[in-house]
Amino acid sequence: MRRERREAEFTEFYLSRRLPLRRTAYLVVRDWHTAEDLTQQSMVKLYAAWPRVRSDTADAYARRIVVNECLSHLRRRRDVPVEQLPDHHETGPEPVVLDVGAALDLLPARQRAVIALRFLDDLSVADVADALGVAEGTVKSQTAKALATLRTHLPALVLTEEHR
Structure with missing residues (x-):
């Protein structure tokens, strides 16, 4: 019964926090697919530690895992060089937009x-x-x-x- 309760608590936490955590991951790594992957990896780590996580610090603990995963990913990432740059068409001046x-x-x-x-x-x-x-x-x-x-x-x- 204790394990079922723990899993139910984790599932409830995950469902309520996965989107904000993924958004934070996206803001760090700047790619939605990578952010989703890193958030999932973080949740696996959180699940393993869940019996030791206090409910009042669960959000901060999860956020820390996500940010650390993102920073580790960025340290490991290597850009792959290409032989030719993609074509760029000049069609005239475009307005500058806040990006x-x-x-x-x-x-x-x-x-x-x-x-x-x-x-x-x-x-x-x-x-x-x-x-x-x-x-x-x-x-x-x-x-x-x-x-x-x-x-x-x-x-x-x-x-x-x-x-x-």
């Missing part, structure tokens, strides 16, 4: 994770530090560096008056 994805792509993985957790998941500095296993000062400095990078590139990411 959050392009903005996030400018950031290193750790800074992307901090920005995703801080501003898109709306976590406090302490919660982000706990999720990433770093000091609060590290979260603050990584946030500052990421925002400086985004501000530097912001003119290229924002709509101009003539294109609105």
Whole structure:
């Protein structure tokens, strides 16, 4: 009976948190399929640890597993070179549109994770530090560096008056 209850609790947790966790994974790795895979891998790890996870910290624990899986994946990933670049057709000037994805792509993985957790998941500095296993000062400095990078590139990411 105890195992059935544990599995029911895990299933309920998984169903309620899988989409927000997948979104966080996507914001870090920038690919929906990879985010789905990494979220599933994280849930397998969480399931193995589930008997030891306290209900009041389950969300933070799951988020930390997901972010760590994403960062590990990005460290292991290798880009594959191609012989020829795809054709690009010039059809005239296109309006510049604010592209959050392009903005996030400018950031290193750790800074992307901090920005995703801080501003898109709306976590406090302490919660982000706990999720990433770093000091609060590290979260603050990584946030500052990421925002400086985004501000530097912001003119290229924002709509101009003539294109609105």
